[in-house]
Each structure stands twice: as structure tokens, then as C-alpha cells.
Amino acid sequence: MADAPFSYSAYQSENSNARFTDWLAASGEPYWTAACTHPFTVAIGDDTMAEEAYARYLVQDYVFITDLASVLGYLIAMAPTMAAKSRLSAFLALLTSEENDYFLRSFEALGVPRETYQNAAQTETTQAFAGLMLASAQNTYAEGLACLLCAEWCYLSWGEREALKPRPTRFYLSEWIDLHAGPGFSGFVNWIREEMDQVGEALDAKSQDKVARTFNRMCELEVAFFDDAWKGPNQS
Known part of the structure; x- marks a missing residue:
């Protein structure tokens, strides 16, 4: 990763x-x-999403969840306060319950067989995404938190934007917006920002640069993840 631009x-x-x-x-x-602002996110709110594109997206997101749960586990272990451990633990509980139920119902509606989503391999992009998050979370609390912030803040940004539109008729689109636009999720993302502000301010300049480079790479991989779903992996 290159140095932060400033x-x-x-x-x-x-x-x-x-x-x-x-x-x-x-x-x-x-x-x-x-x-x-990726077109994939806009298509969710517009209800113009192609089923095959959304199925690709959900399958990769589902196989990524196990790694995300591990990332949260590392962050919970390294969190400096009990309040931070509690916040992260609550999000982990949500991820493995309510959100998991959403995936199962959506796969059924989209006609994705159980063996497909249970045995799917991660794409190159998903592997890079998960690898960066896991390596960062195992390295320092600040770097792991920066990865989590990027992923969740990005989803809040587009989720709140798309929530201003009439809800899509397909439940798996409308519920995905609701999961990423409600007060519970926005409260969690705002907490991550506050935690990152506090942790980041206390870092030396070299460590701040590392966190910024990690955040930048996460942003790049978020775009690639949406691209893979939108166009299909390894397509122009």
C-alpha cells in the first residue's frame, strides 16, 4: 500500500x-x-437489480461473514474498554442471528440451492477483502477498527440514501436497505467513528499513516466487491 496522500x-x-x-x-x-455511490447500491434502492447479480453478491457476502465474525472476535479481544467490547459483541450477535436469517430467506427467494451458498469458494476479491480485515485486526486494534469502519460506514452511507426512496417490492432488497439505514445500525456506525476518532488521535504519525493506507485499500476492495457482483468476476 502506498503512503497516505497527506x-x-x-x-x-x-x-x-x-x-x-x-x-x-x-x-x-x-x-x-x-x-x-456504486451503481450496484443505486440499483438496490431503485428496484432495478438483476436477480443474478444480487445472487452473486449475496453468496460472496455470505461466505465472507465467517471471516467478519472472526475479525469482530479479534477486535473484542483487543478493545481497550468494557464498553467497546460490549458494542462489538452486540454487533457480532446481530451478525450471526438476524442477518443470517435474512440470507437464508433471500437465497430461497432467489432460487439459490443450499449446496451453492454452503460450498461456494471466495472470489479473488473476497479473499483479498477478508485477508486484509483479518490481518489488520490481528495486527492492531486501530487497523482492525479502520477496516470495520470502512465496511460499515460505506453501507450506512448508501443505505440511508436509498432509504429516502420508495421501498423496493422485493423483500430481499427492501430489508437489506432497512438493515443498513435504521437507528440501530446508524448508532453502531456512529460509535465506530467516535471510537476511531479517539484511538486515531492518540496514534503517532507513522501509525496514523498505516491506518489511513489500510482504510484506502479497504475502500478500493469495496468497489471491486460491488464490481464483481454487478458485472461478474473478472469481467470488464
Whole structure:
């Protein structure tokens, strides 16, 4: 990963009221905006999503969940306070219950056989995505938190935007929006931002740069993940 395009201190000098997480989003460009505004996310809210594209997406997201659960486990172990451990534990519980039920019902509606989603292999993009998150979470709390922030903040950004539209008629689209636009999810993402602000502010410049480079790479992989679903893996 290349160095961050500018330091946090330089960003602060030009944006006096900016948060550490504002700097991370700026450091994630152009991928940050591309991920949050990807045509795939717009098609969810417009109800123009092709079933085969959404099935590709859900299968890869489902095989990724096991790794995400592991990432949360590492973050829970390294979290510096009981309050942080509690927040992360609650999200892990949601991920393995309510969200898992959504996947199973959606696969049935989309006609995806059980053996397909249970035995699916991760694509190259999904492997890179999961690998970065796992390596970062095992390295430092700050780097792992930056990965989680990118993934969840991106989904909140497009989820809240698409929630302003009339809900899609297909439940698996409308419920996916609701899962990423409600007060519970927004509250969790806002907590991650506050936690990242606090943790990031305390880092030295070299560590801040590493966190920003990790966030940038996560943004790039978010775009690639949507691209794979939208167009099919390894297609232009």
C-alpha cells in the first residue's frame, strides 16, 4: 500500500473542525466515493437489480461473514474498554442471528440451492477483502477498527440514501436497505467513528499513516466487491 496522500496534521491545518474519521474518508478517495455511490447500491434502492447479480453478491457476502465474525472476535479481544467490547459483541450477535436469517430467506427467494451458498469458494476479491480485515485486526486494534469502519460506514452511507426512496417490492432488497439505514445500525456506525476518532488521535504519525493506507485499500476492495457482483468476476 502506498503512503497516505497527506498527513492527519496537514489535513487538520486546513480543516480545523475535522475529525480523524473525516481524514480517513478523504484519504480513501477516489475509492471512498466510488464505493458509497456504486451503481450496484443505486440499483438496490431503485428496484432495478438483476436477480443474478444480487445472487452473486449475496453468496460472496455470505461466505465472507465467517471471516467478519472472526475479525469482530479479534477486535473484542483487543478493545481497550468494557464498553467497546460490549458494542462489538452486540454487533457480532446481530451478525450471526438476524442477518443470517435474512440470507437464508433471500437465497430461497432467489432460487439459490443450499449446496451453492454452503460450498461456494471466495472470489479473488473476497479473499483479498477478508485477508486484509483479518490481518489488520490481528495486527492492531486501530487497523482492525479502520477496516470495520470502512465496511460499515460505506453501507450506512448508501443505505440511508436509498432509504429516502420508495421501498423496493422485493423483500430481499427492501430489508437489506432497512438493515443498513435504521437507528440501530446508524448508532453502531456512529460509535465506530467516535471510537476511531479517539484511538486515531492518540496514534503517532507513522501509525496514523498505516491506518489511513489500510482504510484506502479497504475502500478500493469495496468497489471491486460491488464490481464483481454487478458485472461478474473478472469481467470488464
